[in-house]
Amino acid sequence: MDDKGNNERRRPKFKKVDKHSGIPAYVQVMNQVKTEVILGRLVPGDQLPPVRELETMFDVNVNTILKALDKLKSEGVLSSEQGVGYFVTSNIAIESPIIDELGEFVRKIKNVGLDLYTTILLIEEVWKNE
Amino acid sequence: MDDKGNNERRRPKFKKVDKHSGIPAYVQVMNQVKTEVILGRLVPGDQLPPVRELETMFDVNVNTILKALDKLKSEGVLSSEQGVGYFVTSNIAIESPIIDELGEFVRKIKNVGLDLYTTILLIEEVWKNE
DNA sequence: TATAGTGTTATAGTTATATAGAACACAGAA
DNA sequence: TTCTGTGTTCTATATAACTATAACACTATA
Structure with a gap:
Protein backbone atom coordinates (compact mmCIF):
# COMPACT_ATOMS: atom_id res chain seq x y z
CA MET A 1 0.00 0.00 0.00
CA ASP A 2 1.50 3.34 0.96
CA ASP A 3 5.25 2.94 1.17
CA LYS A 4 6.34 0.89 4.13
CA GLY A 5 3.60 -1.67 4.59
CA ASN A 6 1.32 -1.35 7.61
CA ASN A 7 2.74 1.65 9.31
CA GLU A 8 4.59 4.44 7.60
CA ARG A 9 7.51 5.97 9.23
CA ARG A 10 6.42 9.47 10.08
CA ARG A 11 9.18 11.95 10.54
CA PRO A 12 8.62 13.74 13.81
CA LYS A 13 10.33 17.09 14.21
CA PHE A 14 12.51 17.20 17.28
CA LYS A 15 14.45 20.18 18.55
CA LYS A 16 17.99 20.24 19.87
CA VAL A 17 18.08 19.97 23.65
CA ASP A 18 18.83 23.09 25.67
CA LYS A 19 22.08 22.30 27.44
CA HIS A 20 21.84 25.23 29.80
CA SER A 21 18.31 24.76 31.04
CA GLY A 22 19.28 22.76 34.12
CA ILE A 23 17.04 19.94 32.91
CA PRO A 24 18.99 16.76 32.13
CA ALA A 25 19.29 16.13 28.40
CA TYR A 26 17.76 12.68 28.61
CA VAL A 27 14.70 14.12 30.32
CA GLN A 28 14.29 16.66 27.54
CA VAL A 29 14.49 13.88 24.97
CA MET A 30 11.90 11.82 26.86
CA ASN A 31 9.61 14.81 27.07
CA GLN A 32 9.76 15.63 23.38
CA VAL A 33 9.10 12.06 22.30
CA LYS A 34 6.34 11.55 24.81
CA THR A 35 4.69 14.79 23.78
CA GLU A 36 4.44 13.58 20.19
CA VAL A 37 2.65 10.47 21.38
CA ILE A 38 0.36 12.34 23.75
CA LEU A 39 -0.65 14.72 21.00
CA GLY A 40 -1.30 11.82 18.65
CA ARG A 41 1.32 12.93 16.16
CA LEU A 42 2.91 9.54 16.70
CA VAL A 43 0.50 6.62 17.04
CA PRO A 44 0.92 2.96 17.99
CA GLY A 45 2.80 1.12 15.26
CA ASP A 46 4.78 4.14 14.14
CA GLN A 47 8.50 3.69 13.93
CA LEU A 48 10.90 6.27 15.31
CA PRO A 49 13.84 7.52 13.29
CA PRO A 50 17.01 5.44 13.85
CA VAL A 51 18.91 6.27 17.00
CA ARG A 52 21.82 7.69 15.06
CA GLU A 53 19.46 10.07 13.37
CA LEU A 54 17.91 11.02 16.70
CA GLU A 55 21.42 11.66 17.90
CA THR A 56 21.85 14.48 15.41
CA MET A 57 18.27 15.75 15.70
CA PHE A 58 18.59 16.23 19.45
CA ASP A 59 22.31 17.02 19.31
CA VAL A 60 23.22 14.59 22.08
CA ASN A 61 25.13 11.33 22.29
CA VAL A 62 23.59 7.93 21.43
CA ASN A 63 23.86 6.91 25.04
CA THR A 64 21.72 9.84 26.08
CA ILE A 65 19.14 8.87 23.45
CA LEU A 66 19.18 5.29 24.70
CA LYS A 67 18.70 6.38 28.29
CA ALA A 68 15.65 8.38 27.30
CA LEU A 69 14.14 5.65 25.12
CA ASP A 70 14.83 3.04 27.80
CA LYS A 71 12.76 5.02 30.26
CA LEU A 72 9.91 5.25 27.77
CA LYS A 73 10.18 1.51 27.25
CA SER A 74 9.76 0.90 30.96
CA GLU A 75 6.74 3.20 30.87
CA GLY A 76 5.32 1.07 28.08
CA VAL A 88 5.28 3.37 19.55
CA THR A 89 3.28 0.77 21.45
CA SER A 90 0.91 2.60 23.74
CA ASN A 91 -1.99 4.82 22.95
CA ILE A 92 -1.73 7.67 25.39
CA ALA A 93 -3.11 10.30 23.05
CA ILE A 94 -5.28 13.00 24.56
CA GLU A 95 -8.60 13.93 23.00
CA SER A 96 -8.52 17.14 21.07
CA PRO A 97 -11.25 18.97 23.05
CA ILE A 98 -8.95 18.76 26.03
CA ILE A 99 -6.09 20.16 23.98
CA ASP A 100 -8.37 23.00 22.90
CA GLU A 101 -9.25 23.77 26.48
CA LEU A 102 -5.57 23.85 27.34
CA GLY A 103 -5.00 26.29 24.52
CA GLU A 104 -7.68 28.59 25.83
CA PHE A 105 -6.21 28.44 29.29
CA VAL A 106 -2.74 29.27 28.03
CA ARG A 107 -4.10 32.22 26.10
CA LYS A 108 -5.73 33.62 29.24
CA LEU A 116 5.79 29.84 31.39
CA TYR A 117 8.06 29.18 34.34
CA THR A 118 5.82 30.95 36.81
CA THR A 119 2.73 29.31 35.40
CA ILE A 120 4.20 25.85 35.85
CA LEU A 121 5.33 26.66 39.39
CA LEU A 122 1.83 27.73 40.27
CA ILE A 123 0.16 24.76 38.67
CA GLU A 124 2.40 22.41 40.61
CA GLU A 125 1.59 24.25 43.80
CA VAL A 126 -2.15 24.34 43.20
CA TRP A 127 -2.16 20.73 42.03
CA LYS A 128 -0.88 19.48 45.38
CA ASN A 129 -3.43 21.47 47.36
CA GLU A 130 -6.59 20.76 45.38
CA MET B 1 4.94 45.44 69.25
CA ASP B 2 5.15 42.20 67.41
CA ASP B 3 8.57 40.67 67.87
CA LYS B 4 11.08 41.90 65.32
CA GLY B 5 10.21 45.53 64.56
CA ASN B 6 8.99 46.40 61.08
CA ASN B 7 8.87 43.02 59.49
CA GLU B 8 8.25 39.86 61.39
CA ARG B 9 10.04 36.78 60.44
CA ARG B 10 7.39 34.51 59.02
CA ARG B 11 8.21 30.87 59.09
CA PRO B 12 7.59 29.48 55.64
CA LYS B 13 7.05 25.74 55.45
CA PHE B 14 9.47 24.10 53.07
CA LYS B 15 9.55 20.45 52.14
CA LYS B 16 12.57 18.23 51.83
CA VAL B 17 13.80 18.04 48.25
CA ASP B 18 13.09 14.90 46.25
CA LYS B 19 16.50 13.47 45.50
CA HIS B 20 15.20 11.01 42.94
CA SER B 21 13.10 13.35 40.83
CA GLY B 22 15.83 14.11 38.31
CA ILE B 23 15.46 17.80 39.08
CA PRO B 24 18.62 19.30 40.61
CA ALA B 25 18.25 20.00 44.32
CA TYR B 26 19.14 23.66 44.00
CA VAL B 27 16.38 24.10 41.39
CA GLN B 28 13.86 22.54 43.75
CA VAL B 29 14.95 24.92 46.49
CA MET B 30 14.65 27.91 44.15
CA ASN B 31 11.19 26.80 43.10
CA GLN B 32 9.87 26.40 46.61
CA VAL B 33 11.16 29.77 47.76
CA LYS B 34 9.99 31.56 44.65
CA THR B 35 6.56 29.98 44.94
CA GLU B 36 6.14 31.44 48.42
CA VAL B 37 6.87 34.90 47.05
CA ILE B 38 4.64 34.50 44.02
CA LEU B 39 1.76 33.41 46.20
CA GLY B 40 2.34 36.34 48.52
CA ARG B 41 3.05 34.14 51.51
CA LEU B 42 6.38 35.92 51.70
CA VAL B 43 6.32 39.65 50.96
CA PRO B 44 9.02 42.28 50.47
CA GLY B 45 10.83 42.92 53.73
CA ASP B 46 10.30 39.43 55.08
CA GLN B 47 13.38 37.65 56.29
CA LEU B 48 14.09 34.05 55.41
CA PRO B 49 15.09 31.52 58.03
CA PRO B 50 18.88 31.32 58.51
CA VAL B 51 20.69 29.25 55.92
CA ARG B 52 21.59 26.60 58.45
CA GLU B 53 17.96 26.19 59.26
CA LEU B 54 17.07 26.03 55.58
CA GLU B 55 19.71 23.34 55.31
CA THR B 56 17.75 21.07 57.59
CA MET B 57 14.33 22.09 56.26
CA PHE B 58 15.27 21.17 52.71
CA ASP B 59 17.63 18.39 53.79
CA VAL B 60 20.47 19.56 51.56
CA ASN B 61 23.90 21.06 52.13
CA VAL B 62 24.48 24.78 52.82
CA ASN B 63 26.23 25.11 49.50
CA THR B 64 23.15 23.90 47.69
CA ILE B 65 21.04 26.43 49.60
CA LEU B 66 23.50 29.18 48.70
CA LYS B 67 23.43 28.26 45.04
CA ALA B 68 19.66 28.49 45.00
CA LEU B 69 19.50 31.77 46.92
CA ASP B 70 22.26 33.23 44.73
CA LYS B 71 20.15 32.61 41.66
CA LEU B 72 17.17 34.30 43.27
CA LYS B 73 19.42 37.23 44.16
CA SER B 74 20.41 37.62 40.52
CA GLU B 75 16.73 37.52 39.62
CA GLY B 76 16.15 40.32 42.10
CA VAL B 88 12.56 39.29 50.08
CA THR B 89 13.02 42.38 47.94
CA SER B 90 10.74 42.06 44.96
CA ASN B 91 7.00 42.02 44.77
CA ILE B 92 6.17 39.33 42.25
CA ALA B 93 2.98 38.22 43.94
CA ILE B 94 0.14 37.15 41.69
CA GLU B 95 -3.37 38.48 42.23
CA SER B 96 -5.69 36.02 43.84
CA PRO B 97 -8.34 35.96 41.07
CA ILE B 98 -5.67 34.51 38.83
CA ILE B 99 -4.82 31.91 41.42
CA ASP B 100 -8.51 31.03 41.62
CA GLU B 101 -8.70 30.61 37.88
CA LEU B 102 -5.68 28.31 38.02
CA GLY B 103 -7.42 26.28 40.68
CA GLU B 104 -10.47 25.87 38.51
CA PHE B 105 -8.34 24.81 35.58
CA VAL B 106 -6.49 22.23 37.64
CA ARG B 107 -9.76 20.82 38.89
CA LYS B 108 -11.01 20.37 35.33
CA LEU B 116 0.61 16.51 36.63
CA TYR B 117 3.53 15.46 34.46
CA THR B 118 1.42 15.12 31.33
CA THR B 119 -0.35 18.37 32.01
CA ILE B 120 2.89 20.27 32.26
CA LEU B 121 4.23 18.65 29.10
CA LEU B 122 1.15 19.75 27.23
CA ILE B 123 1.17 23.27 28.59
CA GLU B 124 4.78 23.71 27.52
CA GLU B 125 3.93 22.42 24.08
CA VAL B 126 0.84 24.57 23.66
CA TRP B 127 2.63 27.59 25.10
CA LYS B 128 5.22 27.57 22.34
CA ASN B 129 2.63 27.28 19.58
CA GLU B 130 0.10 29.87 20.70
C1' DT C 1 26.32 -15.51 1.80
C1' DA C 2 27.44 -10.72 2.02
C1' DT C 3 26.04 -6.15 3.01
C1' DA C 4 23.61 -2.27 4.85
C1' DG C 5 20.70 -0.59 8.32
C1' DT C 6 19.44 -0.96 12.63
C1' DG C 7 19.69 -1.55 18.00
C1' DT C 8 23.04 -2.65 21.95
C1' DT C 9 26.93 -2.75 24.99
C1' DA C 10 31.27 -1.23 26.87
C1' DT C 11 35.09 1.77 28.21
C1' DA C 12 37.10 5.92 29.39
C1' DG C 13 37.15 10.74 30.25
C1' DT C 14 34.79 15.29 31.36
C1' DT C 15 31.73 18.28 33.54
C1' DA C 16 27.92 19.36 36.64
C1' DT C 17 25.76 18.45 40.92
C1' DA C 18 25.91 17.64 45.63
C1' DT C 19 28.02 16.59 50.03
C1' DA C 20 31.00 17.22 54.25
C1' DG C 21 33.62 19.91 57.02
C1' DA C 22 36.09 23.71 58.27
C1' DA C 23 37.21 28.31 58.51
C1' DC C 24 36.32 33.18 57.88
C1' DA C 25 33.61 37.84 58.07
C1' DC C 26 30.14 40.86 59.55
C1' DA C 27 26.17 42.63 62.70
C1' DG C 28 24.06 43.27 66.90
C1' DA C 29 23.47 42.76 71.70
C1' DA C 30 25.33 41.75 76.35
C1' DT D 1 35.17 43.85 74.05
C1' DT D 2 33.10 39.40 73.89
C1' DC D 3 29.65 36.36 72.36
C1' DT D 4 26.17 34.63 69.40
C1' DG D 5 23.82 34.46 65.18
C1' DT D 6 24.17 35.21 60.82
C1' DG D 7 26.13 35.02 55.76
C1' DT D 8 30.34 33.56 52.95
C1' DT D 9 34.22 31.11 51.11
C1' DC D 10 37.18 27.21 50.44
C1' DT D 11 38.87 22.51 49.76
C1' DA D 12 38.23 17.87 49.02
C1' DT D 13 35.40 14.07 47.76
C1' DA D 14 31.61 11.42 45.67
C1' DT D 15 28.14 10.61 42.39
C1' DA D 16 25.35 11.50 38.32
C1' DA D 17 25.08 13.14 33.75
C1' DC D 18 27.05 13.46 29.40
C1' DT D 19 30.29 12.71 25.69
C1' DA D 20 33.32 10.25 22.41
C1' DT D 21 34.54 6.22 20.38
C1' DA D 22 34.48 1.68 19.28
C1' DA D 23 32.89 -2.75 18.92
C1' DC D 24 29.22 -6.11 18.81
C1' DA D 25 24.49 -8.34 17.54
C1' DC D 26 20.40 -8.81 15.05
C1' DT D 27 17.23 -8.16 10.75
C1' DA D 28 16.22 -7.78 6.13
C1' DT D 29 17.44 -7.77 1.53
C1' DA D 30 20.25 -8.42 -2.54
Whole structure:
Protein backbone atom coordinates (compact mmCIF):
# COMPACT_ATOMS: atom_id res chain seq x y z
CA MET A 1 0.00 0.00 0.00
CA ASP A 2 1.50 3.34 0.96
CA ASP A 3 5.25 2.94 1.17
CA LYS A 4 6.34 0.89 4.13
CA GLY A 5 3.60 -1.67 4.59
CA ASN A 6 1.32 -1.35 7.61
CA ASN A 7 2.74 1.65 9.31
CA GLU A 8 4.59 4.44 7.60
CA ARG A 9 7.51 5.97 9.23
CA ARG A 10 6.42 9.47 10.08
CA ARG A 11 9.18 11.95 10.54
CA PRO A 12 8.62 13.74 13.81
CA LYS A 13 10.33 17.09 14.21
CA PHE A 14 12.51 17.20 17.28
CA LYS A 15 14.45 20.18 18.55
CA LYS A 16 17.99 20.24 19.87
CA VAL A 17 18.08 19.97 23.65
CA ASP A 18 18.83 23.09 25.67
CA LYS A 19 22.08 22.30 27.44
CA HIS A 20 21.84 25.23 29.80
CA SER A 21 18.31 24.76 31.04
CA GLY A 22 19.28 22.76 34.12
CA ILE A 23 17.04 19.94 32.91
CA PRO A 24 18.99 16.76 32.13
CA ALA A 25 19.29 16.13 28.40
CA TYR A 26 17.76 12.68 28.61
CA VAL A 27 14.70 14.12 30.32
CA GLN A 28 14.29 16.66 27.54
CA VAL A 29 14.49 13.88 24.97
CA MET A 30 11.90 11.82 26.86
CA ASN A 31 9.61 14.81 27.07
CA GLN A 32 9.76 15.63 23.38
CA VAL A 33 9.10 12.06 22.30
CA LYS A 34 6.34 11.55 24.81
CA THR A 35 4.69 14.79 23.78
CA GLU A 36 4.44 13.58 20.19
CA VAL A 37 2.65 10.47 21.38
CA ILE A 38 0.36 12.34 23.75
CA LEU A 39 -0.65 14.72 21.00
CA GLY A 40 -1.30 11.82 18.65
CA ARG A 41 1.32 12.93 16.16
CA LEU A 42 2.91 9.54 16.70
CA VAL A 43 0.50 6.62 17.04
CA PRO A 44 0.92 2.96 17.99
CA GLY A 45 2.80 1.12 15.26
CA ASP A 46 4.78 4.14 14.14
CA GLN A 47 8.50 3.69 13.93
CA LEU A 48 10.90 6.27 15.31
CA PRO A 49 13.84 7.52 13.29
CA PRO A 50 17.01 5.44 13.85
CA VAL A 51 18.91 6.27 17.00
CA ARG A 52 21.82 7.69 15.06
CA GLU A 53 19.46 10.07 13.37
CA LEU A 54 17.91 11.02 16.70
CA GLU A 55 21.42 11.66 17.90
CA THR A 56 21.85 14.48 15.41
CA MET A 57 18.27 15.75 15.70
CA PHE A 58 18.59 16.23 19.45
CA ASP A 59 22.31 17.02 19.31
CA VAL A 60 23.22 14.59 22.08
CA ASN A 61 25.13 11.33 22.29
CA VAL A 62 23.59 7.93 21.43
CA ASN A 63 23.86 6.91 25.04
CA THR A 64 21.72 9.84 26.08
CA ILE A 65 19.14 8.87 23.45
CA LEU A 66 19.18 5.29 24.70
CA LYS A 67 18.70 6.38 28.29
CA ALA A 68 15.65 8.38 27.30
CA LEU A 69 14.14 5.65 25.12
CA ASP A 70 14.83 3.04 27.80
CA LYS A 71 12.76 5.02 30.26
CA LEU A 72 9.91 5.25 27.77
CA LYS A 73 10.18 1.51 27.25
CA SER A 74 9.76 0.90 30.96
CA GLU A 75 6.74 3.20 30.87
CA GLY A 76 5.32 1.07 28.08
CA VAL A 77 5.20 3.93 25.60
CA LEU A 78 7.82 2.44 23.28
CA SER A 79 9.27 -0.93 22.44
CA SER A 80 12.35 -1.83 20.45
CA GLU A 81 13.45 -4.70 18.22
CA GLN A 82 17.14 -5.14 17.74
CA GLY A 83 18.11 -4.71 14.12
CA VAL A 84 14.75 -3.18 13.30
CA GLY A 85 13.88 -0.08 15.25
CA TYR A 86 11.88 1.65 17.95
CA PHE A 87 8.11 1.59 17.81
CA VAL A 88 5.28 3.37 19.55
CA THR A 89 3.28 0.77 21.45
CA SER A 90 0.91 2.60 23.74
CA ASN A 91 -1.99 4.82 22.95
CA ILE A 92 -1.73 7.67 25.39
CA ALA A 93 -3.11 10.30 23.05
CA ILE A 94 -5.28 13.00 24.56
CA GLU A 95 -8.60 13.93 23.00
CA SER A 96 -8.52 17.14 21.07
CA PRO A 97 -11.25 18.97 23.05
CA ILE A 98 -8.95 18.76 26.03
CA ILE A 99 -6.09 20.16 23.98
CA ASP A 100 -8.37 23.00 22.90
CA GLU A 101 -9.25 23.77 26.48
CA LEU A 102 -5.57 23.85 27.34
CA GLY A 103 -5.00 26.29 24.52
CA GLU A 104 -7.68 28.59 25.83
CA PHE A 105 -6.21 28.44 29.29
CA VAL A 106 -2.74 29.27 28.03
CA ARG A 107 -4.10 32.22 26.10
CA LYS A 108 -5.73 33.62 29.24
CA ILE A 109 -2.60 33.18 31.28
CA LYS A 110 -0.45 34.87 28.70
CA ASN A 111 -2.94 37.72 28.66
CA VAL A 112 -2.35 38.50 32.30
CA GLY A 113 1.38 38.52 31.69
CA LEU A 114 2.58 35.38 33.45
CA ASP A 115 5.57 33.58 31.99
CA LEU A 116 5.79 29.84 31.39
CA TYR A 117 8.06 29.18 34.34
CA THR A 118 5.82 30.95 36.81
CA THR A 119 2.73 29.31 35.40
CA ILE A 120 4.20 25.85 35.85
CA LEU A 121 5.33 26.66 39.39
CA LEU A 122 1.83 27.73 40.27
CA ILE A 123 0.16 24.76 38.67
CA GLU A 124 2.40 22.41 40.61
CA GLU A 125 1.59 24.25 43.80
CA VAL A 126 -2.15 24.34 43.20
CA TRP A 127 -2.16 20.73 42.03
CA LYS A 128 -0.88 19.48 45.38
CA ASN A 129 -3.43 21.47 47.36
CA GLU A 130 -6.59 20.76 45.38
CA MET B 1 4.94 45.44 69.25
CA ASP B 2 5.15 42.20 67.41
CA ASP B 3 8.57 40.67 67.87
CA LYS B 4 11.08 41.90 65.32
CA GLY B 5 10.21 45.53 64.56
CA ASN B 6 8.99 46.40 61.08
CA ASN B 7 8.87 43.02 59.49
CA GLU B 8 8.25 39.86 61.39
CA ARG B 9 10.04 36.78 60.44
CA ARG B 10 7.39 34.51 59.02
CA ARG B 11 8.21 30.87 59.09
CA PRO B 12 7.59 29.48 55.64
CA LYS B 13 7.05 25.74 55.45
CA PHE B 14 9.47 24.10 53.07
CA LYS B 15 9.55 20.45 52.14
CA LYS B 16 12.57 18.23 51.83
CA VAL B 17 13.80 18.04 48.25
CA ASP B 18 13.09 14.90 46.25
CA LYS B 19 16.50 13.47 45.50
CA HIS B 20 15.20 11.01 42.94
CA SER B 21 13.10 13.35 40.83
CA GLY B 22 15.83 14.11 38.31
CA ILE B 23 15.46 17.80 39.08
CA PRO B 24 18.62 19.30 40.61
CA ALA B 25 18.25 20.00 44.32
CA TYR B 26 19.14 23.66 44.00
CA VAL B 27 16.38 24.10 41.39
CA GLN B 28 13.86 22.54 43.75
CA VAL B 29 14.95 24.92 46.49
CA MET B 30 14.65 27.91 44.15
CA ASN B 31 11.19 26.80 43.10
CA GLN B 32 9.87 26.40 46.61
CA VAL B 33 11.16 29.77 47.76
CA LYS B 34 9.99 31.56 44.65
CA THR B 35 6.56 29.98 44.94
CA GLU B 36 6.14 31.44 48.42
CA VAL B 37 6.87 34.90 47.05
CA ILE B 38 4.64 34.50 44.02
CA LEU B 39 1.76 33.41 46.20
CA GLY B 40 2.34 36.34 48.52
CA ARG B 41 3.05 34.14 51.51
CA LEU B 42 6.38 35.92 51.70
CA VAL B 43 6.32 39.65 50.96
CA PRO B 44 9.02 42.28 50.47
CA GLY B 45 10.83 42.92 53.73
CA ASP B 46 10.30 39.43 55.08
CA GLN B 47 13.38 37.65 56.29
CA LEU B 48 14.09 34.05 55.41
CA PRO B 49 15.09 31.52 58.03
CA PRO B 50 18.88 31.32 58.51
CA VAL B 51 20.69 29.25 55.92
CA ARG B 52 21.59 26.60 58.45
CA GLU B 53 17.96 26.19 59.26
CA LEU B 54 17.07 26.03 55.58
CA GLU B 55 19.71 23.34 55.31
CA THR B 56 17.75 21.07 57.59
CA MET B 57 14.33 22.09 56.26
CA PHE B 58 15.27 21.17 52.71
CA ASP B 59 17.63 18.39 53.79
CA VAL B 60 20.47 19.56 51.56
CA ASN B 61 23.90 21.06 52.13
CA VAL B 62 24.48 24.78 52.82
CA ASN B 63 26.23 25.11 49.50
CA THR B 64 23.15 23.90 47.69
CA ILE B 65 21.04 26.43 49.60
CA LEU B 66 23.50 29.18 48.70
CA LYS B 67 23.43 28.26 45.04
CA ALA B 68 19.66 28.49 45.00
CA LEU B 69 19.50 31.77 46.92
CA ASP B 70 22.26 33.23 44.73
CA LYS B 71 20.15 32.61 41.66
CA LEU B 72 17.17 34.30 43.27
CA LYS B 73 19.42 37.23 44.16
CA SER B 74 20.41 37.62 40.52
CA GLU B 75 16.73 37.52 39.62
CA GLY B 76 16.15 40.32 42.10
CA VAL B 77 13.75 38.31 44.21
CA LEU B 78 16.02 38.22 47.26
CA SER B 79 18.89 40.17 48.72
CA SER B 80 21.26 39.30 51.51
CA GLU B 81 23.20 41.16 54.17
CA GLN B 82 26.17 39.43 55.66
CA GLY B 83 25.72 38.85 59.35
CA VAL B 84 22.03 39.66 59.13
CA GLY B 85 20.06 37.47 56.77
CA TYR B 86 18.22 36.98 53.50
CA PHE B 87 15.30 39.24 52.65
CA VAL B 88 12.56 39.29 50.08
CA THR B 89 13.02 42.38 47.94
CA SER B 90 10.74 42.06 44.96
CA ASN B 91 7.00 42.02 44.77
CA ILE B 92 6.17 39.33 42.25
CA ALA B 93 2.98 38.22 43.94
CA ILE B 94 0.14 37.15 41.69
CA GLU B 95 -3.37 38.48 42.23
CA SER B 96 -5.69 36.02 43.84
CA PRO B 97 -8.34 35.96 41.07
CA ILE B 98 -5.67 34.51 38.83
CA ILE B 99 -4.82 31.91 41.42
CA ASP B 100 -8.51 31.03 41.62
CA GLU B 101 -8.70 30.61 37.88
CA LEU B 102 -5.68 28.31 38.02
CA GLY B 103 -7.42 26.28 40.68
CA GLU B 104 -10.47 25.87 38.51
CA PHE B 105 -8.34 24.81 35.58
CA VAL B 106 -6.49 22.23 37.64
CA ARG B 107 -9.76 20.82 38.89
CA LYS B 108 -11.01 20.37 35.33
CA ILE B 109 -7.81 18.72 34.22
CA LYS B 110 -7.81 16.31 37.12
CA ASN B 111 -11.39 15.46 36.26
CA VAL B 112 -10.43 14.17 32.84
CA GLY B 113 -7.74 12.03 34.41
CA LEU B 114 -4.53 13.72 33.32
CA ASP B 115 -1.57 13.56 35.67
CA LEU B 116 0.61 16.51 36.63
CA TYR B 117 3.53 15.46 34.46
CA THR B 118 1.42 15.12 31.33
CA THR B 119 -0.35 18.37 32.01
CA ILE B 120 2.89 20.27 32.26
CA LEU B 121 4.23 18.65 29.10
CA LEU B 122 1.15 19.75 27.23
CA ILE B 123 1.17 23.27 28.59
CA GLU B 124 4.78 23.71 27.52
CA GLU B 125 3.93 22.42 24.08
CA VAL B 126 0.84 24.57 23.66
CA TRP B 127 2.63 27.59 25.10
CA LYS B 128 5.22 27.57 22.34
CA ASN B 129 2.63 27.28 19.58
CA GLU B 130 0.10 29.87 20.70
C1' DT C 1 26.32 -15.51 1.80
C1' DA C 2 27.44 -10.72 2.02
C1' DT C 3 26.04 -6.15 3.01
C1' DA C 4 23.61 -2.27 4.85
C1' DG C 5 20.70 -0.59 8.32
C1' DT C 6 19.44 -0.96 12.63
C1' DG C 7 19.69 -1.55 18.00
C1' DT C 8 23.04 -2.65 21.95
C1' DT C 9 26.93 -2.75 24.99
C1' DA C 10 31.27 -1.23 26.87
C1' DT C 11 35.09 1.77 28.21
C1' DA C 12 37.10 5.92 29.39
C1' DG C 13 37.15 10.74 30.25
C1' DT C 14 34.79 15.29 31.36
C1' DT C 15 31.73 18.28 33.54
C1' DA C 16 27.92 19.36 36.64
C1' DT C 17 25.76 18.45 40.92
C1' DA C 18 25.91 17.64 45.63
C1' DT C 19 28.02 16.59 50.03
C1' DA C 20 31.00 17.22 54.25
C1' DG C 21 33.62 19.91 57.02
C1' DA C 22 36.09 23.71 58.27
C1' DA C 23 37.21 28.31 58.51
C1' DC C 24 36.32 33.18 57.88
C1' DA C 25 33.61 37.84 58.07
C1' DC C 26 30.14 40.86 59.55
C1' DA C 27 26.17 42.63 62.70
C1' DG C 28 24.06 43.27 66.90
C1' DA C 29 23.47 42.76 71.70
C1' DA C 30 25.33 41.75 76.35
C1' DT D 1 35.17 43.85 74.05
C1' DT D 2 33.10 39.40 73.89
C1' DC D 3 29.65 36.36 72.36
C1' DT D 4 26.17 34.63 69.40
C1' DG D 5 23.82 34.46 65.18
C1' DT D 6 24.17 35.21 60.82
C1' DG D 7 26.13 35.02 55.76
C1' DT D 8 30.34 33.56 52.95
C1' DT D 9 34.22 31.11 51.11
C1' DC D 10 37.18 27.21 50.44
C1' DT D 11 38.87 22.51 49.76
C1' DA D 12 38.23 17.87 49.02
C1' DT D 13 35.40 14.07 47.76
C1' DA D 14 31.61 11.42 45.67
C1' DT D 15 28.14 10.61 42.39
C1' DA D 16 25.35 11.50 38.32
C1' DA D 17 25.08 13.14 33.75
C1' DC D 18 27.05 13.46 29.40
C1' DT D 19 30.29 12.71 25.69
C1' DA D 20 33.32 10.25 22.41
C1' DT D 21 34.54 6.22 20.38
C1' DA D 22 34.48 1.68 19.28
C1' DA D 23 32.89 -2.75 18.92
C1' DC D 24 29.22 -6.11 18.81
C1' DA D 25 24.49 -8.34 17.54
C1' DC D 26 20.40 -8.81 15.05
C1' DT D 27 17.23 -8.16 10.75
C1' DA D 28 16.22 -7.78 6.13
C1' DT D 29 17.44 -7.77 1.53
C1' DA D 30 20.25 -8.42 -2.54
